[in-house]
Amino acid sequence: MPMPDVFQLLSDPSRRHLLEALRDGERSVNDLVDSTQMSQPAVSKKLRLLKDSGMVALRKDGRQHLYSIRGQPFREASEWLGFYDRFWQEGLARMDELIGSEVPRRSRRKT
Amino acid sequence: MPMPDVFQLLSDPSRRHLLEALRDGERSVNDLVDSTQMSQPAVSKKLRLLKDSGMVALRKDGRQHLYSIRGQPFREASEWLGFYDRFWQEGLARMDELIGSEVPRRSRRKT
DNA sequence: CCATCACATGCCCGCATGAATATATATCCT
DNA sequence: AGGATATATATTCATGCGGGCATGTGATGG
Numbered sequence: 001m002p003m004p005d006v007f008q009l010l011s012d013p014s015r016r017h018l019l020e021a022l023r024d025g026e027r028s029v030n031d032l033v034d035s036t037q038m039s040q041p042a043v044s045k046k047l048r049l050l051k052d053s054g055m056v057a058l059r060k061d062g063r064q065h066l067y068s069i070r071g072q073p074f075r076e077a078s079e080w081l082g083f084y085d086r087f088w089q090e091g092l093a094r095m096d097e098l099i100g101s102e103v104p105r106r107s108r109r110k111t
Numbered sequence: 112m113p114m115p116d117v118f119q120l121l122s123d124p125s126r127r128h129l130l131e132a133l134r135d136g137e138r139s140v141n142d143l144v145d146s147t148q149m150s151q152p153a154v155s156k157k158l159r160l161l162k163d164s165g166m167v168a169l170r171k172d173g174r175q176h177l178y179s180i181r182g183q184p185f186r187e188a189s190e191w192l193g194f195y196d197r198f199w200q201e202g203l204a205r206m207d208e209l210i211g212s213e214v215p216r217r218s219r220r221k222t
Numbered sequence: 223c224c225a226t227c228a229c230a231t232g233c234c235c236g237c238a239t240g241a242a243t244a245t246a247t248a249t250c251c252t
Numbered sequence: 253a254g255g256a257t258a259t260a261t262a263t264t265c266a267t268g269c270g271g272g273c274a275t276g277t278g279a280t281g282g
Contacts, residue, residue, distance in 0.1 A: 011122035012240080016191075023194055029259055042241060044260055063249040063258045071199025078192045080127075081185055083134055088182025123270080140229060153271055155230055174228045174279045 006077045009053050014038060015046050019069065022056065026066040117188045120164050125149060126157050130180065133167065137177045 009015055014036060021027060021035045033043050047067055050056040055073045059066045120126055125147065132138060132146045140158065144151050158178055161167040166184045170177045 007118055007121040007127070010118040014240090016118070019195075030257095039242065040259070041243085041261080045240085048260080060248095065259060069195060069198045071195055071197070074192055074195040075199040078189065078196070081189045081192065084130075084180060084182055084185040085189070086182070087180045088186040125270085149270095150272065151229070152231080152273080156271085159230080171279095176229060 005053065006055070006073045007080075009049060009055060010077065012046070014042075015050065018043065018046060018050070019055070022067060022069045026059070026068045028064045028066055032067070116164060117166070117184045118191075120160060120166060121188065123157070125153075126161065129154070129157060129161070130166070133178060133180045137170070137179045139175045139177055143178070 010019075017036055018032055021032055027035075029040065029043060029047065032047070033040050036043065038046075047056065047058075047065075051058055051067070053073060054070055056067045057070045059068070121130075128147055129143055132143055138146075140151065140154060143158070144154050147154065149157075158167065158169075158176075162169055162178070164184060165181055167178045168181045170179070
């Protein structure tokens with residue numbers, strides 16, 4: 001199962017903040033700098049990483065660099081997380097944590 | 112928008128590997144050690160982090176420590192990612208590849 | 223009790239990573 | 253052309269984190 005480094009990118013709060021700021025659409029670097037508390041080089045660096053991983057796209061308009069969300073990598077991460085949907089479903093349905101409804105591999109379940 | 116450190120936890124491949132090994136249900140520490148290439152202390156440490164963040168639950172049976180998936184934190188991450196669903200939908204429908212950074216297998220629409 | 227098993231913790235080290243400053247490149251304006 | 257704007261890159265530094273080994277703690281069995 002190839003798991004990209006998307007989670008690695010998402011692990012940084014400031015990077016997530018940038019991605020959140022891009023939810024409304026294209027943004028220039030300066031816009032993004034204003035919406036954060038980071039320095040411009042810091043923002044540029046993070047945008048570089050996000051671009052290299054395919055999470056954002058870059059379009060140049062004059063001297064402005066407009067970044068926008070690129071959905072595919074998110075989808076991969078989302079699919080990985082999808083495997084755990086059933087767990088939180090059980091979580092609120094049954095208060096117990098005896099998940100033993102499936103695959104009683106080696107774990108001996110006590111009553 | 113409070114974003115927990117779930118993504119931080121998910122950023123480590125070995126941690127994801129542990130979580131994948133727990134998809135089938137409860138596992139003891141030794142089981143998990145066998146399913147990875149890590150040493151037992153390394154596994155224990157990672158399990159500690161996962162437990163502290165609420166991603167796994169611990170149940171002690173004798174001298175065995177059984178860990179299992181705890182779905183709620185996954186849900187939070189999943190919800191965050193949900194905001195980007197629309198982007199990958201657009202991604203394959205519209206959006207030409209004239210960003211000039213990647214190789215467009217299919218240039219342009221079909222004529 | 224004592225040896226052993228199962229697991230956790232503490233300490234140490236090497237490396238990746240984040241941030242700040244300074245500088246380079248590209249574009250626009252006059 | 254020259255200067256200002258917009259963004260990128262380079263360098264440096266400090267910190268964090270993963271991962272090893274040794275050791276500590278609790279449970280089991282003789």
